[in-house]
Amino acid sequence: MELTMRTDNHESAAETDTADLMAGKQITLDELATELSAIDLRLRQLARAAEVPDTPVELADVIESLRSSASTVRETGERMGFLSRIVAGDVPLALAFPGGDPWGVAARGTDRQDYGGPAIIPTVWQLVRLAQDGRLASAGGRETTTYPEAMTGIGIGWESKAAAARRRRERDAAVAVEVLRLPCEKCGAADGQQCKTAKGWPADKAHVSRQREAEAAVDERLGYLGDNPVAVPEAR
Template structure:
């Protein structure tokens, strides 16, 4: 998990081979995870006979444990791939009676973070479990394409939003040092200073506000919120 001032490496940011200019499907997601699982197991097997005699049993166990975790995630992605294609019947509502997808628009769901217009992975898996029982009992079910018809334009995941916020904050931190501070007269490349001359990691409000406005105009933000999500 990335926290604080940590940022993705250039290699991590390059996902062109996964997306090929479009969004990654869950079917492709599952296939990629299958390849990763296989590679981890192959690496564990190869580590049993290293070129230099060093016992790495713990590392081998860790690799195989990681492979098992990746396999489980791959199985969930495979289920999600079938769900989003409409192959799996889903419950029309959660056990609480709360709707989801298009039906959740305009509702006031106070539990679990508000209306589930865009359901999470775990919510969809639960809806699939409940949908299976509903279908067996002759009760009404729905499908993901039907329940989500018209949703998705302008949407981005929480992880993508958090990444873009980190990128925005990093750009602001750079921009702050490019402009002079009217409050303490700190020049370009200099940190703001207190009334007694101590350097501070926190710029004065006016300098910070000017840097944010410049960066937001460049990135297409309105305050802290993105105005548009490219290719959403």
């Protein structure tokens, strides 16, 4: 049997079934940490079991790969556990980054050009750095803040870059299907047919008018306006 590598970015039906991972509508960082801990243990158990398979096959490389994956998962889980303490307000955080740039609510209205612009929504590593600097500030008697204080009022209607990218891929896939459902006024391609050149050659790209009509239909159905989502149910 030929082995193939999955290269598409679209989720399968199984990947979208995440209800058992969380108690509420969105997964918490604490839940992420616990789930990752379970995966870490499972991978290490598999590595141990693979030491003595029921057939004489040397699985040393597989065992090493499983243990390496477990180590990566464990590090990520520990990081999520630390972040859960941060977002709960248990960890003092620096008021600003080393260069003096604010973050959270304080970053609104600022014009930082470096590092992707104002850090209104901090990244994992930014929070880790803020925690490190916050510990030093506390030891030196300087003022610190907490995540709940710094992020008051932020989060409603927000979604991660990964979620936005996934929904964009889903939108583009829906447009590709919709294009073939519409007849093309330019070349006369019918339902299910690709657009054609003036000489009658099939083309991968649809004519602009057909593409535009398909995008408008899908965007209206999904609640998009141009490249941006208008309505994001349950977004955080």
